[in-house]
Amino acid sequence: MEMDNKKIATFGDELFDAWRSARQIAPLTDREAGITIEDAYRVQMHTIERRIGDGERVVGKKIGITAKAVMQMLKVDQPDFGHLLSGMTYNEGESLEAEQFCQPRGEGEIAFILNKDLSGPGITGPQVLAATECVMPAFEIVDSRVTDWKIKIQDTVADNASAAAFVLGDNAVSSRRVELATCGMVLEKNGEVIGTGAGAASLGNPVNAVAWLANKLGELGIVLKAGEVILSGSLSIMFPIQAGDVLRMSLNGIGNVSCRFV
Numbered sequence: 001m002e003m004d005n006k007k008i009a010t011f012g013d014e015l016f017d018a019w020r021s022a023r024q025i026a027p028l029t030d031r032e033a034g035i036t037i038e039d040a041y042r043v044q045m046h047t048i049e050r051r052i053g054d055g056e057r058v059v060g061k062k063i064g065i066t067a068k069a070v071m072q073m074l075k076v077d078q079p080d081f082g083h084l085l086s087g088m089t090y091n092e093g094e095s096l097e098a099e100q101f102c103q104p105r106g107e108g109e110i111a112f113i114l115n116k117d118l119s120g121p122g123i124t125g126p127q128v129l130a131a132t133e134c135v136m137p138a139f140e141i142v143d144s145r146v147t148d149w150k151i152k153i154q155d156t157v158a159d160n161a162s163a164a165a166f167v168l169g170d171n172a173v174s175s176r177r178v179e180l181a182t183c184g185m186v187l188e189k190n191g192e193v194i195g196t197g198a199g200a201a202s203l204g205n206p207v208n209a210v211a212w213l214a215n216k217l218g219e220l221g222i223v224l225k226a227g228e229v230i231l232s233g234s235l236s237i238m239f240p241i242q243a244g245d246v247l248r249m250s251l252n253g254i255g256n257v258s259c260r261f262v
Contacts, residue, residue: 003039012046015159018145018149020046024102025125025145029152037080040157043219047160048083059229061217062140063209064161065153069209074153079203081213082161084229090167090259098243098261101143101164103235106241107234108187108249108257110180110206111168112136118210120218125207128214129175131226137169137249137257140231142238165229167215171255177254181205185235188248192200196238206232 018025028035028043052058065071065079090162097256098104099257113170115133143164146155179198187195203209214224224230240259241247248258 001034003035003042005047007032007040008039009046011043011158012050015043015145016047016050018102020171022100022102023145024147026153027146027150027155028158029154033168035154035158037157037189040154042121042128043158044082044098044160048085051085051087054159055105056085056087058083059089060231061088061224061228061234062163062166062231063202063213064142066154066209074151074156076153079209079233080153080157080161081216082157082163084105084166084231090165092168092170093236093258093262095262096141096165096167100213101141102145103149103166104141104143104241104261105238106189106247107140107238108185108195108197108236108251108252110149110183110202110233110236110251111136111166111208112175112210112230114217114224114226114230115174116226118214118224120215123211123214123218125205125211128207128210132175134172135175135178135180135254136172137251137255138169138231139249139257139259141165141167141241165231168229169249169251169257169258170257173254175207180207183254184252186250187236187239189239189241190246191230194239195236199235199258201235202233209233
């Protein structure tokens, strides 16, 4: 049985307030044993509508849980998605204030910038490439408003797939000029290499992840719009961040991205 609209709104308001005040709340799954993933997406949409009501606008989407190990940890067989909002956006070299986050972590990703709409279901990899203006290096800053990251899939979905911020890098290239599955990535924090990876870490190819997203959204009547930024999933470890950290990531054949937490 799906949750009633009043409970959806109550949880959504609680997560909205937790985001705005950078505080943590108890897992929803501890308080509502029967919450489904579908319920959780309804909670997510409530929080997004609250933020839009505050003057933000949707600028893209993020794909999460693209690694098999994370799927196994959360006991699911598919990724999830969240919304990227205008207030989450940062550019190469910018500083982010650590105090606006609860328990931030970083991920290195490939960002797709669309120049055509993608409307699922039935979207294929070639259609994704045909609708892609360019790809860019990006950091996704994930954050959980759920205490100590004690999340199940329903908790992170309700919490906008743990989205918090994203940083776009210093270069954009055509997706046809780089082999996205084998594209190598190096992550650095404070000048030390902390992780390496490749495009194949995201569902075998980041293009597959974007196709999954377009098709999943199509089931919900949502279209990926031209101009949107799509974060296609982490290519290596998710690492903790604190004030004073300087992050850098390089993607072979695409470019670099850096930011600092203050």
